[in-house]
Amino acid sequence: LIIIVLTSKYRIIKTYEKYLKVGNKANLSGKQIAFISKQNLELDDLEFALTDVKLGDAYSPKYKTLILSEDVCNSASLSSMAIVCHELGHAVQHKKQTPLFVMNQLTSKITRFTNKFIIPLLVIGLFLFLLKYPNDSVGKILMIVSGALFGLHVINLLILIPLEYDASRRALKYIKEYNLVSPSEYRKSKKLLRTAAQTYIAGLLDSLFVFNKKRKKK
Numbered sequence: 001l002i003i004i005v006l007t008s009k010y011r012i013i014k015t016y017e018k019y020l021k022v023g024n025k026a027n028l029s030g031k032q033i034a035f036i037s038k039q040n041l042e043l044d045d046l047e048f049a050l051t052d053v054k055l056g057d058a059y060s061p062k063y064k065t066l067i068l069s070e071d072v073c074n075s076a077s078l079s080s081m082a083i084v085c086h087e088l089g090h091a092v093q094h095k096k097q098t099p100l101f102v103m104n105q106l107t108s109k110i111t112r113f114t115n116k117f118i119i120p121l122l123v124i125g126l127f128l129f130l131l132k133y134p135n136d137s138v139g140k141i142l143m144i145v146s147g148a149l150f151g152l153h154v155i156n157l158l159i160l161i162p163l164e165y166d167a168s169r170r171a172l173k174y175i176k177e178y179n180l181v182s183p184s185e186y187r188k189s190k191k192l193l194r195t196a197a198q199t200y201i202a203g204l205l206d207s208l209f210v211f212n213k214k215r216k217k218k
Contacts, residue, residue: 089167
């Protein structure tokens with residue numbers, strides 16, 4: 001699992017850096033694409049923010065804000081276009097309240113609270129079970145509850161995969177509809193977003209380690 005996670009992250013960084021050096025037909029920077037798309041997609045309440053985190057681009061549903069990394073914001077590259085349009089895909093999902101988006105928001109809110117209890121319940125349950133205090137049942141019940149909460153955590157991560165694929169699909173459709181790239185650039189954009197999709201699956205595997213650090217949604 002560690003090998004899959006690390007190699008997937010390496011591939012997306014390598015592909016991102018490769019296409020960061022390739023221009024786009026429209027010669028638009030990530031910032032320009034974001035502002036133009038705000039009007040095209042009628043995202044009137046969309047705000048913008050800048051981060052110095054590499055590949056820290058994200059859409060924040062809470063603040064209705066598109067967060068762009070400095071390279072993506074300022075370069076007129078293929079990577080910038082693909083990444084910005086992908087995050088705009090999430091903004092459109094939010095605006096249209098698509099079933100996947102609504103479900104993900106609900107499960108994310110629940111798991112942010114319940115994930116805190118997975119490890120404590122497991123440890124306490126196992127301890128009580130081994131001591132048979134006050135009997136076998138209490139320890140078993142706590143471990144079963146811990147397993148159920150972990151199952152909910154996995155379900156939330158599974159919902160995230162089709163949600164991300166849908167955002168990439170919307171990005172490619174938008175790029176094509178507004179003729180922002182040439183046919184060859186479109187194929188490269190598709191490759192970039194496909195490679196990024198592999199990191200969503202790797203992210204699922206990564207997050208299955210409940211001892212892992214808290215993750216930010218992107």
